[in-house]
Amino acid sequence: MAAFRPAELRDFYRDRYHPANLVVAAAGSYDPAWLEDAIARAFPAPRGAPIVLATAAPSLAPHVAYEAKDVTQLHLALGSPGLSHDAPERYRDRDYTDEANPFLHMSLHLALEEQLSIDQPPGIAHRFQILVSRFRDRHEALHQALECLAETLWRAQRDGTPPDASAYLSCLERRAGT
Numbered sequence: 001m002a003a004f005r006p007a008e009l010r011d012f013y014r015d016r017y018h019p020a021n022l023v024v025a026a027a028g029s030y031d032p033a034w035l036e037d038a039i040a041r042a043f044p045a046p047r048g049a050p051i052v053l054a055t056a057a058p059s060l061a062p063h064v065a066y067e068a069k070d071v072t073q074l075h076l077a078l079g080s081p082g083l084s085h086d087a088p089e090r091y092r093d094r095d096y097t098d099e100a101n102p103f104l105h106m107s108l109h110l111a112l113e114e115q116l117s118i119d120q121p122p123g124i125a126h127r128f129q130i131l132v133s134r135f136r137d138r139h140e141a142l143h144q145a146l147e148c149l150a151e152t153l154w155r156a157q158r159d160g161t162p163p164d165a166s167a168y169l170s171c172l173e174r175r176a177g178t
Contacts, residue, residue: 121165127172
């Protein structure tokens with residue numbers, strides 16, 4: 001590290017952490033215009049074209065691919081004030097009977113994202129793309145798929161059986177109208 005000059009490090013980061021090479025994920029209630037402005041202020045205008053990280057657009061067909069990249073990942077987390085870490089009693093005695101349990105909801109989101117990333121059960125990624133096309137909104141498609149996942153898990157627990165992958169995929173197809 002001592003061999004690097006500050007200007008070289010700045011050039012490296014300016015070239016690679018180009019807005020065209022970044023993904024910013026935001027969750028919760030926020031104003032999209034404010035977020036775009038905050039990102040624009042946080043990153044200086046790029047010098048020239050970004051370094052090409054991939055040469056072809058990904059296929060939407062289910063497949064397995066590994067692409068080695070000569071980059072370091074940067075994770076940027078932006079947030080706003082939320083719940084205090086020293087106030088767990090705010091939720092300890094809550095009964096989520098008449099409302100959605102946010103912890104369960106987020107767990108289902110994480111489970112579904114994992115399933116989509118590994119296409120398990122096989123065919124879920126393709127069916128999810130059909131849902132996205134139908135609803136024209138990835139988040140709405142996620143919620144449609146979450147309903148199927150929740151129903152599949154509920155039936156498995158009720159019946160004392162493993163989750164039925166074919167029923168799960170059929171539910172996704174019904175919601176996609178196929």
